[in-house]
Amino acid sequence: MIRISQIKLPVDHDDQALLQAAARELKLPSEKIERLTIQKKSIDARKKPISYVYTVDVKVKGEEKLLKKLHNRNVTRTEKKRYQFPEPGSERLEHRPVIVGTGPAGLFCGLMLARAGYRPILLERGETARKRKETVDRFWNGGSLQSDSNVQFGEGGAGTFSDGKLNTLVKDPAGRGRLVLQTFVEAGAPEEILYWNKPHLGTDVLIGVVEHIRCEIERLGGQVRFCTQLTDLDIRDGQVRGVHIKRTDGAEPEASYLETEVVVLAIGHSARDTFAMLGKKDIPMERKAFAVGVRIEHPQEMINRSQYGEEYPAGLPTAAYKVTRKVSGDRGVYSFCMCPGGYVVNASSEKGGLAVNGMSYQARDGRNANSAMIVTVRPEDFGSDGLLAGVEFQRRLERAAFQTAGGKVPVQLLGDFRQNCMSTGLGEVEPCIKGAWEFGDVRGIFPEELSAALEEGITGCEHLIPGFARADAVLSGVESRTSSPVRIIRGEDQESAIRGLYPCGEGAGYAGGITSAAMDGVKTAEAIAGRYCRNQEIS
Template sequence: MLRVQQLKLPVSHTREELEKKLRKTLKLSKEELLSWNIRRQSLDARKKPELFFVYTVDVSVKQEKQVMKRVHSKNIMSTTEKKFSYLHMEQNLNAPRPVIVGSGPAGLFCAYYLVKAGMKPLVLERGEDVDDRLKTVERFWSTGELNPESNVQFGEGGAGTFSDGKLNTLVKDPVGRNQEVLKIFVEAGAPEEILYQQKPHLGTDALIGLVKNIRRFIEEAGGEVRFSSKVTDLEIRDNALTAVIVNDSEKIETNTVVLAVGHSARDTFSMLKEKGLSMEAKSFAVGLRAEHPQTLINQYQYGQECREDLGAAAYKVTHRGKNGRGVYSFCMCPGGYVVNASSEPGRLAVNGMSYQKRDSQNANSALIVSVTPDDFPEDGVLAGVEFQRKLEEVAFALGKGKIPVQRYADFCLNKETKEFGAVKPCMKGGYTMANVRTLLPETLNETLIEGIESFNRMIPGFSQPDMLLSGIESRTSSPVRIVRNEQFQSSTAGIYPCGEGAGYAGGITSAAMDGLRVGEAITKNFINSL
């Protein structure tokens, strides 16, 4: 197989034009070209508004060696496709029944691996199935009635279900887990374009159906998924797991449990600390959600306020503050909504989400500042949790349970917003005008302003007076790491920390990849124990 890189065409090109350019580059006749598929597609906007797609394409041809002799280019090479493979146990093996705690990407993809390997895992999810969860979340947004067990953070699909559904990741993985995750999504009904787009995304509305389809595959293959089933305790004997306790009453005996609990499972973190698992506080970031007109971001990226063929544009910005703290955009949602993502009574957190069409008036992104355990008022492995909670309590009080929102000009002047300007909020959940500057420690506010002014030099208009800030963005990543060894087990044998909540991922794809990784480790450890 040949890999051809740097094939550039106008964004409005047809598939036939791409194939024609491919044959011309390789000097092929139609008969010599057996098949081809796009490996990667990226946008070249350096000459905007004239925009191009740049492709990497894998090609199967007749007489590959002869083709390579007649074309000489550093952008053409011979390659062998790497396919992800699953370990598999014979059906007559007495495989254990692993218990997976959490049905976010890490838990679902771990269960997927295990059923492919021949096991029959039990997935325990504290929240509701995705259909009931959607109803519960929408009721919360309209009434403020919070269900602490099923919300934007908890329930089938995990926190990523109510997000932009980004599938890009910076995780390097030579064995092909990244591509395997995308293929599983496509098998579940996602568009094939996610296999090669530079920044693929799904959107909340698409994720709901995909999550259900992955769950159905797990169940049809012999696994089981149970909802409203919260793991409240672990039984440990001689430093090894023997059982899990569900809803403070039901005992399920097992010697293997995957902790794919998500970054907001604070009560579970407390229980694990009491059980003596090795854990450590870790750095993360906090900040505010920023809303801009989507047309501003489109103009910056495309040179035009609207490109229906490309959809709403995204951005990514970073800055190193004078005090050494990083300031950066996170979970950017083109054409999206700021959402009330709270999971605890009396505490308020926000996040961003988009639907697949990305068709709201605003672009939103978290603008966050890095914090370390040195910033936490308390000591201990759960100090970051308490730091988050105190910020969320202040946000809840400021907005009286609604999302507090402020114009950027008023934020800089440290005064409450009384009237919105050209930018109006696009939000899920009630909101109210307030002085958002009171949410964060002043040193973080100053760093945030420094970063926003720096971003304005990259994206003209970014620091416009009517830009909106809301908060608090406190759930960017897990505040703890549950330590695991080379066998992917914790300090207690049989317990496998997994995904974002355990401190080993950051986003849908990386969490799903870690789920595959842990599924492989469980299978390998069992085979080696025979």
């Protein structure tokens, strides 16, 4: 195959234009191109007029000869790399592997093991994606919070109600990232996620995709048990022997104990009770830094203009941004999980506490842009020394957020955050929030050092995006579930010092985001399959 990069085309180009541009680079008539596949598509908004930039792979006859005479550094030879799952290992498994959690990490670990014939059992404390959506909608419409099925917990994990950004910075020589995206496409995601440089899947699409993957695991002999929580691990002589489980919906359990020698902990960053159980069992863990802050909302139109220019052409994707500022006290403030045309969501999972996050639909057509603006906190900020001091720190902020607006999402305008006074009315920016909101003391949620850092960081972004620090920008809080407050330590072989225990994904501290968590799930499945042989007789 021949790869052609840096093909620039106007925003309103048609399908033929790409083929013709590729043919021009090859100095061939377009009919000589037998096949063209887009490998990458991005927007160049730096130079006006704005253009799309493509990398494509093409198949033509006589590639070698053609390349020799072309001398064009944008035209190179490329080999298709294939992802390789390892051959089964030789250790015998007496029982089916158990995977805890059906977020991207657990689902992909489960899918890969199911494809390889290991018939895993997946445990998920929350509901199926459909039921969970009803539960979450009820909560956003004033119903009570279900602490086992919410924006953090349930089929698909934390990413099901999300903006579904799929880009990752993880290096990927083995091709796991491509495998993940390809699997999403097979499960119903649009094919463009394979080539957009910043692909995304809205909540509306993600639910179907996640269900499809679960059905595939079941079709291959795996089992997925919803409303089923891991409550304890049976560890004897440094080896996992089984898991204790309970139903979270009050139903009669099929069993309260499962024997197994392999447990994958893909529990996400919000499984605080499970972290506490692991801590009590002396599973090797350590505290880690994370970040906290606020969601900020601006009119999407303002962001589009800042990124594309005042007179931008129609048909461009809703604009995203990324900002970062160094502030006093040797801290950094940065945007995180930016949702173009999205919604701020009440993403709480504990009664009496309130956390926010962001989501969008596939069309990204909401009137506001929102993003977390967060500041790093280190173990020395947590205010105590225990392993779960980070969790306690998050809890303090979440309780303050809950209390300041009577359990509704607390909102404060940026101007009032600066003045340290309660807001009494909105400016031009109207919040787009899933869940009830009320004016509250967002600044007072944080220790003053962090509020001051957020104020300085947000204000400092004005010169990057005009209007970013406008007084009527809407802040809500608290953004506290940015990454795991602990790491569950594992070795190069993905295994904890406890034999058979595999910490995996974001909660274990080895991923940040949907795609990287899914890739870590794949990597964990490789480690398990590479060690154990398939045993179809096991129960």
